[in-house]
Amino acid sequence: MATGYCTLEDVRRALRKASLPGDIGQDKQIAVDAVVAQTEELEKTFSRHWYAPDGADILSEASTIDIPTSPKTRNDEESLPTSGAMAVAAPPTPKLYQGDYTRIDLARRDAKAVQQLLVRDRDGGYTDWIASDEYTGGTWPDALGDDYFLRVNNGGQSALYLDTTNFLEADDDDEFYLDSFVNAVYVTWEYGHEGIPRNVRRAVAFRAGAELVEEAVVEIPQNATVYNVDTKAEKMRNRADELLDVYR
Template sequence: MPEGYCTLEDVRRALRKSDLPGDISQDEQIAIDAIVAETEPLEKSLKRHWHVSVDDSILDEADAIDIPTEPKTRDDEEDIPTGGASIAGEPVTPKTYQQGYTKIRLARRDAESVSQLLVATEDGYEDWTASDDYEGGSFPDALGDDYYLRVNNGGWSELYLDTDHFLDEDGEPILDSYANAVYVFFEYGHEGIPKNVRRAVALRAGTELVEEAVIAIPENATLYNVETKANEMRTKADDLLEVYL
């Protein structure tokens, strides 16, 4: 089934609340296509993926739409930033350290884990996750390791790499170029589809149905009212999603 962040019932509720036309039962596929058409661009524009647990109540009415129940995976080629490094410390314990890290912002928010981390060397690439020579994981447990993954308050996923691995004993770069020096394979997603995301997708999909229905309505006050309400639905959807921008 096609994947989406809301159900047909969500779209029906959005239309009823706005007293707008749009007969989903007449051509269910149009409504399904509208949900799918609004879901994929939303993930790309917000750089997020939502998924639900197998016992989430949304699945009870998702008979025509496949609500995601798992995180997604992605692999990206990244540059190693050379403009500066951040300093990580652990001042809350007697044993302190200072360590330089360079930070890579991943292409998707809510990264859950890194499965492979291929880092350029003088002889090729080395997978830090598969080697006993490197340690890493998620923040804060992996702070001080060779690498760690951190998701900040905005959901942005950031991978920190120990800069010592890219410099020689004199502090000089060991590679001629740090462009495309890292391949990151990671899993990402946020469990639970927030109500505002679910409703926003339903509103946008409902607007598409309304625009289809408007074609059959004569040019009169009724048409103007329908178009006005459709615009209000789209504006409301944008307002609901503003928190994720």
């Protein structure tokens, strides 16, 4: 079943709010496709994923669209950031944040847990810091001081911090064993915000409704106080943007 952040009832309500007929039953699949397309665009635009917990009202209303009910997982190849100013012929050094930690900014907001953390080791291979007993970590602030920790700020921005002292040569505390920090880390992690906010539901519905109006799926009444189709669709998209401002 197609996945989306709103139901067809949400789309009907959005159309009625715009003084348009809410009956889309005869073109249900077109409406579903519009919801799916707008959901995918929203996730990519805001780098976020929302999902509904068990018992959420939206689940009982969704009969045609599959509402997500769990976090998503990503597997990304990451490079360690290096300091901008380096002497000629000098080896690279990692850029530091909060003492000896270097930071990897993750590609999605609302990270929940790191499932696998493959870091290049002295032999040129990769060691999973999660599975290895040699490394400890978790989430901030409890794991501050460990070898790694995951931090998510109030806006959902997510970052993974690694203690760079783990990259020092055993016989020289000032020299790093890595000659390159490019693609030094592979991280598998979960992300997602529990709960689909009403603003998100309505925004997807308005955007989907605007698409239906432009494709003439929804008939505009002759006595409607609207200048043309483009004007009506634009108003719906503007309302969607207003609802989403809080997540930018």
